[in-house]
Amino acid sequence: MKIRIARHTNHLQSIIRFYVDVLGLKLLGQFTDHDGYSGVFVGLSQHDWHLEFTTSTEAPQHQPDDDDLLVWYAHTKQEYEEINLRFLQQFILPINAKNPYWNNNGITYIDPDGFRIVIAKPPTYASF
Numbered sequence: 716m717k718i719r720i721a722r723h724t725n726h727l728q729s730i731i732r733f734y735v736d737v738l739g740l741k742l743l744g745q746f747t748d749h750d751g752y753s754g755v756f757v758g759l760s761q762h763d764w765h766l767e768f769t770t771s772t773e774a775p776q777h778q779p780d781d782d783d784l785l786v787w788y789a790h791t792k793q794e795y796e797e798i799n800l801r802f803l804q805q806f807i808l809p810i811n812a813k814n815p816y817w818n819n820n821g822i823t824y825i826d827p828d829g830f831r832i833v834i835a836k837p838p839t840y841a842s843f
Contacts, residue, residue: 716763717763719764719765719766719767720765720766720767721769722766722767722768722830723770723771723773723776723777724770724775724828725828726828727753727768727769727770730768730826731757732805733807734768734826735757736801737801737802737805738801739798740757740759741758741760742755743755743756743758751771751772752769752770753770754767754769755768777828779829779830781812781813782813782814783830783831784812785831785833786821786833787834787835788837789836789837791837794837795834795836798834799834802822802834809824810823810825812831817833817835820836821833822834
């Protein structure tokens, strides 16, 4: 099975910058005016998942909750630190997570739509 997580946005260009330029995902595809929707697919090549972000003339009706998270697991300490440095270089500052687990095990950011993502520490982070 494959999975696509789709979300409507009013901030498509900011979302692309956040997830591609800063987080480091790849722009896998895009479409324009398909039945009134335009959007992009972002993810990592050769994986069975991706995120889809769409726009249309209608505004999104979602309300992010502090416990709605996309969690990204860094493989190495270097990857973890490089990702977080890119956020800081773009003046995207971390926030405290509602769930204290993530304050101890990662860093939380808010995307342009107000949804939270966590960059989780690799399991061996403390041993570096």
